[in-house]
Amino acid sequence: MTARPLDLSLYLVADAATITGRSLVDVVAQAVDGGASTVQIRGKDLSAADLLALVEAAAAHTRGRATLLVNDRVDVYLAARAAGAAVDGVHIGQTDLPADRVRGLVGDDAIIGLSASLPRQLEALRRLPAGTVDYLGVGAVRATPTKKDHPTPIGWTGFAAFAELAHEFPCVAIGGVGPGDARDARRAGAAGIAVVRAICSAEFPAAAAAALRFEWADAEVVA
Amino acid sequence: MTARPLDLSLYLVADAATITGRSLVDVVAQAVDGGASTVQIRGKDLSAADLLALVEAAAAHTRGRATLLVNDRVDVYLAARAAGAAVDGVHIGQTDLPADRVRGLVGDDAIIGLSASLPRQLEALRRLPAGTVDYLGVGAVRATPTKKDHPTPIGWTGFAAFAELAHEFPCVAIGGVGPGDARDARRAGAAGIAVVRAICSAEFPAAAAAALRFEWADAEVVA
Numbered sequence: 001m002t003a004r005p006l007d008l009s010l011y012l013v014a015d016a017a018t019i020t021g022r023s024l025v026d027v028v029a030q031a032v033d034g035g036a037s038t039v040q041i042r043g044k045d046l047s048a049a050d051l052l053a054l055v056e057a058a059a060a061h062t063r064g065r066a067t068l069l070v071n072d073r074v075d076v077y078l079a080a081r082a083a084g085a086a087v088d089g090v091h092i093g094q095t096d097l098p099a100d101r102v103r104g105l106v107g108d109d110a111i112i113g114l115s116a117s118l119p120r121q122l123e124a125l126r127r128l129p130a131g132t133v134d135y136l137g138v139g140a141v142r143a144t145p146t147k148k149d150h151p152t153p154i155g156w157t158g159f160a161a162f163a164e165l166a167h168e169f170p171c172v173a174i175g176g177v178g179p180g181d182a183r184d185a186r187r188a189g190a191a192g193i194a195v196v197r198a199i200c201s202a203e204f205p206a207a208a209a210a211a212l213r214f215e216w217a218d219a220e221v222v223a
Numbered sequence: 224m225t226a227r228p229l230d231l232s233l234y235l236v237a238d239a240a241t242i243t244g245r246s247l248v249d250v251v252a253q254a255v256d257g258g259a260s261t262v263q264i265r266g267k268d269l270s271a272a273d274l275l276a277l278v279e280a281a282a283a284h285t286r287g288r289a290t291l292l293v294n295d296r297v298d299v300y301l302a303a304r305a306a307g308a309a310v311d312g313v314h315i316g317q318t319d320l321p322a323d324r325v326r327g328l329v330g331d332d333a334i335i336g337l338s339a340s341l342p343r344q345l346e347a348l349r350r351l352p353a354g355t356v357d358y359l360g361v362g363a364v365r366a367t368p369t370k371k372d373h374p375t376p377i378g379w380t381g382f383a384a385f386a387e388l389a390h391e392f393p394c395v396a397i398g399g400v401g402p403g404d405a406r407d408a409r410r411a412g413a414a415g416i417a418v419v420r421a422i423c424s425a426e427f428p429a430a431a432a433a434a435l436r437f438e439w440a441d442a443e444v445v446a
Contacts, residue, residue: 048319049319074302075301079320079325079327082327083324095270101305105302105305
């Protein structure tokens with residue numbers, strides 16, 4: 001199996017619970033304009049019908065420009081894909097459907113991301129066939145109000161240690177990550193930074209995304 | 224398409240939120256022993272991993288004895304089915320994935336049930352290909368504490384009116400239904416009664432199911 005193409009450098013988690021008072025689809029469109037390379041649609045409290053509608057609307061903006069992933073709901077991903085939406089895969093957590101079961105449902109071409117931050121989670125993952133999971137979301141780097149059930153913050157030191165342990169997987173840093181973090185993230189071995197509030201709560205999401213994208217590129221030279 | 228075999232006469236909604244202090248799988252096993260003909264596993268607050276585990280464990284008890292359905296999560300149904308569990312289909316509500324999209328994901332052999340109680344919902348359903356949906360869950364007959372978002376109670380009169388309107392679909396009565404209701408349900412045109420607390424909260428689920436089953440059969444003679 002060849003690696004699935006994936007640019008995780010600026011990864012927007014478009015969380016319906018965080019985006020209030022404006023359209024999630026607008027935020028996605030602006031973030032992609034600003035340079036977001038991957039977008040995950042998360043709506044833990046949404047009905048499946050509402051989440052599907054968001055995913056399909058977002059896909060019109062990400063098509064050919066950014067990777068689009070659906071959080072948790074593999075059925076929503078499959079329904080959107082079956083209708084021709086440009087949706088690329090799913091992101092799952094440790095209590096969602098098991099990664100190998102998801103791979104069986106989505107097939108070889110879909111991207112699967114998994115939240116992981118503990119060595120035992122990595123060990124479990126290594127017992128699965130190679131290629132089951134494409135990248136890891138690792139954190140929380142810092143405490144954050146946007147995800148109530150996140151594990152204890154691990155800091156950049158903890159992130160770096162885990163990323164080294166999980167060397168065969170691209171690792172995206174998540175949890176309270178935002179402006180000013182690109183250099184630390186790259187030094188810690190991150191394949192990208194995943195942000196929620198840094199874009200979703202920004203007054204100008206496109207500008208916020210562009211600034212984060214610039215920081216990331218700039219940090220490459222220095223790292 | 225031929226009709227999918229389906230006995231809705233005693234339909235247990237095994238709701239993880241209602242069953243506390245004992246095992247949901249035990250309740251399912253006992254209900255099937257007592258004569259439940261269809262079992263739906265509902266766990267709106269469960270993780271997908273936990274729901275999948277419940278469905279697979281329940282399937283060992285329903286196999287060959289009762290129809291097993293998964294509430295809302297089509298992906299959980301698909302994952303269980305892919306692993307060989309005896310799971311027969313899904314039950315979806317009006318805010319879950321649209322019925323025609325679900326049919327596309329599950330294929331022709333799976334059972335799809337849909338909650339409906341309004342004429343406009345029936346009209347929307349009739350615009351879909353015949354065979355998209357196998358039965359309707361119609362209610363709430365009475366107000367019930369087990370489903371916070373249920374529509375206004377419709378009573379047996381409302382149920383009968385809707386069942387007549389939806390004559391091409393078997394209609395299961397749900398919402399506060401239990402002992403003593405079989406005769407009214409059959410007179411109102413119900414294909415079965417769907418119960419939550421009447422079995423899930425019973426001291427002896429097998430006996431409760433057997434009593435409901437007896438009532439249903441007995442009411443046939445009188446109706």
